[in-house]
Amino acid sequence: MGRMVRSCVQSILKLVNSVIGMVGLAMVLYAVWLIRVWQRQMDEFPFGDSDYPPPWFIYTFLGLGITLCVITCSGHIAADTINGCCLYLYMFFVFLLLMLEAAVTADVFLNRDWEEDFPEDPSGSFDQFKDFFRSNFHICKLIGLSIVTVQGLAFLLAMILKALGPHQYYDSDDDYPPERAPLLQNAVQPPPYLAEDHVYGSKPDAWNIRINDKTNR
Structure with missing residues:
Protein backbone atom coordinates (compact mmCIF):
# COMPACT_ATOMS: atom_id res chain seq x y z
CA MET A 1 0.00 0.00 0.00
CA GLY A 165 10.87 8.07 2.11
CA PRO A 166 12.48 5.78 -0.50
CA HIS A 167 11.43 2.23 -1.35
CA GLN A 168 12.15 -0.24 1.46
CA TYR A 169 12.94 -3.75 0.25
CA TYR A 170 14.75 -5.17 3.25
CA ASP A 171 12.18 -4.77 6.03
CA SER A 172 12.91 -8.31 7.30
CA ASP A 173 15.23 -11.23 6.57
CA ASP A 174 12.57 -12.96 4.46
CA ASP A 175 11.94 -9.95 2.17
CA TYR A 176 13.99 -9.61 -0.98
CA PRO A 177 13.77 -7.36 -4.04
CA PRO A 178 11.21 -8.72 -6.52
CA GLU A 179 13.82 -9.20 -9.24
CA ARG A 180 16.09 -11.27 -6.97
CA ALA A 181 13.68 -13.36 -4.96
CA PRO A 182 13.01 -16.04 -7.65
CA LEU A 183 16.72 -16.61 -8.11
CA LEU A 184 17.23 -17.18 -4.41
CA GLN A 185 14.20 -19.43 -4.02
CA ASN A 186 15.02 -21.61 -7.03
CA ALA A 187 18.71 -21.84 -6.30
CA VAL A 188 20.04 -25.41 -6.52
CA GLN A 189 22.33 -26.49 -3.71
CA PRO A 190 25.52 -28.26 -4.80
CA PRO A 191 25.70 -31.99 -4.01
CA PRO A 192 27.65 -32.99 -0.89
CA TYR A 193 31.22 -34.12 -1.26
CA LEU A 194 30.51 -37.34 0.64
CA ALA A 195 29.33 -38.91 -2.61
CA GLU A 196 32.93 -39.02 -3.84
CA ASP A 197 33.97 -40.97 -0.74
CA HIS A 198 31.15 -43.40 -1.41
CA VAL A 199 32.40 -44.02 -4.95
CA TYR A 200 35.94 -44.85 -3.89
CA GLY A 201 34.96 -46.56 -0.68
CA SER A 202 34.79 -50.04 -2.24
CA LYS A 203 38.46 -50.13 -3.25
CA PRO A 204 39.94 -50.74 0.22
CA ASP A 205 37.41 -53.55 0.83
CA ALA A 206 38.31 -55.26 -2.44
CA TRP A 207 42.02 -54.99 -1.60
CA ASN A 208 41.45 -56.63 1.80
CA ILE A 209 39.53 -59.51 0.20
CA ARG A 210 42.41 -60.23 -2.19
CA ILE A 211 44.95 -60.29 0.64
CA ASN A 212 42.80 -62.71 2.67
CA ASP A 213 42.48 -65.07 -0.32
CA LYS A 214 46.24 -65.17 -0.75
CA THR A 215 46.87 -65.94 2.91
CA ASN A 216 44.30 -68.77 2.91
CA ARG A 217 46.02 -70.39 -0.01
Whole structure:
Protein backbone atom coordinates (compact mmCIF):
# COMPACT_ATOMS: atom_id res chain seq x y z
CA MET A 1 0.00 0.00 0.00
CA GLY A 2 2.80 2.40 0.87
CA ARG A 3 4.54 1.63 -2.41
CA MET A 4 1.37 2.49 -4.37
CA VAL A 5 0.93 5.79 -2.52
CA ARG A 6 4.58 6.65 -3.11
CA SER A 7 4.31 5.94 -6.84
CA CYS A 8 1.13 8.01 -7.07
CA VAL A 9 2.78 10.99 -5.35
CA GLN A 10 5.78 10.65 -7.67
CA SER A 11 3.57 10.74 -10.76
CA ILE A 12 1.59 13.76 -9.54
CA LEU A 13 4.80 15.62 -8.64
CA LYS A 14 6.21 14.99 -12.11
CA LEU A 15 3.00 16.23 -13.71
CA VAL A 16 2.88 19.39 -11.61
CA ASN A 17 6.58 19.94 -12.18
CA SER A 18 6.04 19.67 -15.94
CA VAL A 19 3.57 22.55 -15.76
CA ILE A 20 6.27 24.70 -14.13
CA GLY A 21 8.68 23.68 -16.87
CA MET A 22 6.19 24.63 -19.59
CA VAL A 23 5.81 28.09 -18.03
CA GLY A 24 9.59 28.50 -17.92
CA LEU A 25 9.95 27.38 -21.54
CA ALA A 26 7.26 29.86 -22.63
CA MET A 27 9.10 32.65 -20.81
CA VAL A 28 12.38 31.71 -22.49
CA LEU A 29 10.78 31.70 -25.96
CA TYR A 30 9.11 35.06 -25.32
CA ALA A 31 12.38 36.57 -24.09
CA VAL A 32 14.25 35.27 -27.14
CA TRP A 33 11.61 36.86 -29.39
CA LEU A 34 11.97 40.16 -27.52
CA ILE A 35 15.75 40.04 -27.90
CA ARG A 36 15.35 39.49 -31.62
CA VAL A 37 12.99 42.47 -31.90
CA TRP A 38 15.38 44.61 -29.86
CA GLN A 39 18.28 43.73 -32.14
CA ARG A 40 16.26 44.67 -35.21
CA GLN A 41 15.41 48.02 -33.66
CA MET A 42 19.02 48.73 -32.83
CA ASP A 43 20.14 47.87 -36.37
CA GLU A 44 17.90 50.62 -37.73
CA PHE A 45 19.90 53.33 -35.95
CA PRO A 46 22.74 54.75 -38.07
CA PHE A 47 25.01 55.06 -35.06
CA GLY A 48 25.97 52.38 -32.62
CA ASP A 49 23.97 51.33 -29.61
CA SER A 50 26.68 52.17 -27.09
CA ASP A 51 24.62 55.01 -25.62
CA TYR A 52 21.67 52.76 -24.82
CA PRO A 53 21.56 50.72 -21.61
CA PRO A 54 20.84 47.00 -21.94
CA PRO A 55 17.17 45.95 -21.86
CA TRP A 56 17.04 44.69 -18.28
CA PHE A 57 13.42 43.51 -18.52
CA ILE A 58 14.18 41.14 -21.39
CA TYR A 59 17.20 39.61 -19.69
CA THR A 60 15.32 39.33 -16.40
CA PHE A 61 12.47 37.55 -18.15
CA LEU A 62 14.97 35.23 -19.81
CA GLY A 63 16.72 34.51 -16.50
CA LEU A 64 13.44 33.67 -14.77
CA GLY A 65 12.49 31.28 -17.56
CA ILE A 66 15.84 29.50 -17.38
CA THR A 67 15.51 29.31 -13.59
CA LEU A 68 12.11 27.65 -13.89
CA CYS A 69 13.53 25.12 -16.36
CA VAL A 70 16.40 24.31 -13.98
CA ILE A 71 13.94 23.90 -11.09
CA THR A 72 11.87 21.56 -13.27
CA CYS A 73 14.91 19.39 -14.03
CA SER A 74 15.84 19.20 -10.34
CA GLY A 75 12.24 18.31 -9.48
CA HIS A 76 12.16 15.42 -11.95
CA ILE A 77 15.46 14.09 -10.56
CA ALA A 78 14.18 14.41 -7.00
CA ALA A 79 10.91 12.64 -7.89
CA ASP A 80 12.75 9.76 -9.59
CA THR A 81 15.42 9.17 -6.97
CA ILE A 82 13.42 10.20 -3.85
CA ASN A 83 16.76 11.36 -2.48
CA GLY A 84 16.58 13.50 0.64
CA CYS A 85 19.18 16.04 -0.53
CA CYS A 86 17.52 16.43 -3.95
CA LEU A 87 14.09 16.90 -2.39
CA TYR A 88 15.41 19.48 0.09
CA LEU A 89 17.19 21.35 -2.69
CA TYR A 90 14.06 21.32 -4.84
CA MET A 91 11.90 22.60 -1.98
CA PHE A 92 14.47 25.31 -1.28
CA PHE A 93 14.36 26.54 -4.89
CA VAL A 94 10.56 26.54 -4.96
CA PHE A 95 10.42 28.36 -1.61
CA LEU A 96 12.81 31.07 -2.84
CA LEU A 97 10.72 31.47 -5.99
CA LEU A 98 7.53 31.83 -3.95
CA MET A 99 9.16 34.41 -1.69
CA LEU A 100 10.36 36.40 -4.70
CA GLU A 101 6.90 36.38 -6.24
CA ALA A 102 5.34 37.38 -2.92
CA ALA A 103 7.80 40.29 -2.54
CA VAL A 104 7.10 41.60 -6.04
CA THR A 105 3.35 41.27 -5.56
CA ALA A 106 3.44 43.06 -2.22
CA ASP A 107 5.52 45.87 -3.70
CA VAL A 108 3.09 46.34 -6.59
CA PHE A 109 -0.06 46.36 -4.45
CA LEU A 110 1.25 48.23 -1.40
CA ASN A 111 3.57 50.75 -3.02
CA ARG A 112 1.91 53.35 -5.22
CA ASP A 113 5.21 54.38 -6.79
CA TRP A 114 6.34 50.85 -7.53
CA GLU A 115 7.23 51.75 -11.12
CA GLU A 116 10.02 53.99 -9.85
CA ASP A 117 11.70 50.99 -8.19
CA PHE A 118 12.56 49.61 -11.62
CA PRO A 119 15.01 51.29 -14.00
CA GLU A 120 13.99 52.55 -17.40
CA ASP A 121 13.74 49.90 -20.07
CA PRO A 122 15.04 51.23 -23.42
CA SER A 123 13.33 48.46 -25.39
CA GLY A 124 9.85 49.47 -24.24
CA SER A 125 8.97 45.84 -23.46
CA PHE A 126 8.29 46.65 -19.83
CA ASP A 127 5.75 49.32 -20.78
CA GLN A 128 4.07 46.94 -23.23
CA PHE A 129 3.87 44.29 -20.53
CA LYS A 130 2.27 46.75 -18.09
CA ASP A 131 -0.28 47.85 -20.67
CA PHE A 132 -1.17 44.26 -21.52
CA PHE A 133 -1.51 43.39 -17.83
CA ARG A 134 -3.79 46.34 -17.15
CA SER A 135 -5.99 45.69 -20.17
CA ASN A 136 -6.30 41.98 -19.31
CA PHE A 137 -6.15 42.21 -15.54
CA HIS A 138 -8.61 39.42 -14.72
CA ILE A 139 -7.03 36.92 -17.12
CA CYS A 140 -3.49 37.75 -15.96
CA LYS A 141 -4.61 37.53 -12.33
CA LEU A 142 -6.10 34.09 -12.93
CA ILE A 143 -2.93 32.90 -14.69
CA GLY A 144 -0.73 34.24 -11.90
CA LEU A 145 -2.80 32.58 -9.18
CA SER A 146 -2.73 29.30 -11.11
CA ILE A 147 1.07 29.41 -11.39
CA VAL A 148 1.47 30.18 -7.68
CA THR A 149 -0.96 27.37 -6.81
CA VAL A 150 1.00 24.90 -8.94
CA GLN A 151 4.25 25.91 -7.25
CA GLY A 152 2.72 25.56 -3.79
CA LEU A 153 1.32 22.16 -4.74
CA ALA A 154 4.75 21.05 -5.96
CA PHE A 155 6.28 22.14 -2.65
CA LEU A 156 3.62 20.21 -0.71
CA LEU A 157 4.05 17.06 -2.81
CA ALA A 158 7.82 17.19 -2.32
CA MET A 159 7.29 17.36 1.45
CA ILE A 160 4.91 14.36 1.33
CA LEU A 161 7.36 12.37 -0.79
CA LYS A 162 10.18 13.17 1.64
CA ALA A 163 8.00 11.99 4.54
CA LEU A 164 7.20 8.71 2.76
CA GLY A 165 10.87 8.07 2.11
CA PRO A 166 12.48 5.78 -0.50
CA HIS A 167 11.43 2.23 -1.35
CA GLN A 168 12.15 -0.24 1.46
CA TYR A 169 12.94 -3.75 0.25
CA TYR A 170 14.75 -5.17 3.25
CA ASP A 171 12.18 -4.77 6.03
CA SER A 172 12.91 -8.31 7.30
CA ASP A 173 15.23 -11.23 6.57
CA ASP A 174 12.57 -12.96 4.46
CA ASP A 175 11.94 -9.95 2.17
CA TYR A 176 13.99 -9.61 -0.98
CA PRO A 177 13.77 -7.36 -4.04
CA PRO A 178 11.21 -8.72 -6.52
CA GLU A 179 13.82 -9.20 -9.24
CA ARG A 180 16.09 -11.27 -6.97
CA ALA A 181 13.68 -13.36 -4.96
CA PRO A 182 13.01 -16.04 -7.65
CA LEU A 183 16.72 -16.61 -8.11
CA LEU A 184 17.23 -17.18 -4.41
CA GLN A 185 14.20 -19.43 -4.02
CA ASN A 186 15.02 -21.61 -7.03
CA ALA A 187 18.71 -21.84 -6.30
CA VAL A 188 20.04 -25.41 -6.52
CA GLN A 189 22.33 -26.49 -3.71
CA PRO A 190 25.52 -28.26 -4.80
CA PRO A 191 25.70 -31.99 -4.01
CA PRO A 192 27.65 -32.99 -0.89
CA TYR A 193 31.22 -34.12 -1.26
CA LEU A 194 30.51 -37.34 0.64
CA ALA A 195 29.33 -38.91 -2.61
CA GLU A 196 32.93 -39.02 -3.84
CA ASP A 197 33.97 -40.97 -0.74
CA HIS A 198 31.15 -43.40 -1.41
CA VAL A 199 32.40 -44.02 -4.95
CA TYR A 200 35.94 -44.85 -3.89
CA GLY A 201 34.96 -46.56 -0.68
CA SER A 202 34.79 -50.04 -2.24
CA LYS A 203 38.46 -50.13 -3.25
CA PRO A 204 39.94 -50.74 0.22
CA ASP A 205 37.41 -53.55 0.83
CA ALA A 206 38.31 -55.26 -2.44
CA TRP A 207 42.02 -54.99 -1.60
CA ASN A 208 41.45 -56.63 1.80
CA ILE A 209 39.53 -59.51 0.20
CA ARG A 210 42.41 -60.23 -2.19
CA ILE A 211 44.95 -60.29 0.64
CA ASN A 212 42.80 -62.71 2.67
CA ASP A 213 42.48 -65.07 -0.32
CA LYS A 214 46.24 -65.17 -0.75
CA THR A 215 46.87 -65.94 2.91
CA ASN A 216 44.30 -68.77 2.91
CA ARG A 217 46.02 -70.39 -0.01
